[in-house]
């Protein structure tokens with residue numbers, strides 16, 4: 001008699017990743033002036049997880065994020081968003097995939113100054129020609145509540161603090177329930193309190209709303225909100241820190257700097 005063990009593998013690796021790169025290379029410029037910003041990066045961004053990307057200035061973090069989000073096209077290699085290979089799409093299909101499936105938060109909030117907070121938040125739905133149905137309205141209300149923006153919806157960006165503007169940008173990024181939320185130095189212009197609020201929200205959007213977040217940061221405390229930190233140097237992935245704390249990230253960055261000497 002054979003014994004069969006029934007077990008369900010619930011580790012994140014058992015699910016298909018939200019995004020994946022294979023041997024990604026990005027070269028800027030030509031000849032003597034060529035810069036190899038990415039030098040063969042293969043990485044999985046697991047669904048429903050918060051991943052931070054760290055590394056020295058110029059190590060390729062933003063380039064990686066931009067390629068994964070379909071904002072920049074690699075020189076060679078593959079980028080997958082779920083089951084879609086972005087690197088095979090036409091410009092038009094790529095624009096649509098980006099608009100429907102990726103949310104963005106940048107250091108500069110990129111809000112439209114003439115629109116209210118609410119209009120800014122709902123803009124991605126308008127651009128995608130989607131009228132908010134009941135379920136979407138409920139989702140938007142939940143996001144707005146979680147970001148404590150309820151009493152700021154009628155304000156224009158110029159009437160909001162930096163932290164509030166970045167929270168509006170985060171709500172806008174999540175309004176379409178993107179497969180991937182990409183954040184490039186989202187706390188770079190915020191004070192400590194506003195940073196903690198925003199990062200707490202990003203972490204909760206992963207834990208409670210099932211979102212997938214990838215964030216570039218220089219700040220070990222910001223990285224400690226992630227489930228895992230990827231370390232880059234010279235266009236390559238050179239290490240990982242699981243369940244990071246500010247201390248363990250700082251230590252790993254220190255080792256990286258030592259190795260680079």
Ligand SMILES: Nc1ncnc2c1ncn2[C@@H]1O[C@H](COP(=O)(O)OP(=O)(O)OP(=O)(O)O)[C@@H](O)[C@H]1O
Nearest residue numbers: 028029035037055056057058059060061062063064
């Ligand atoms: N548009 C571009 N044209 C030419 N070179 C570029 C371009 N964008 C980035 N680079 C170069 O590619 C390399 C990687 O840049 P990238 O911005 O990805 O690094 P980063 O790790 O995000 O840096 P930082 O932490 O300073 O933002 C750098 O050497 C940079 O100068």
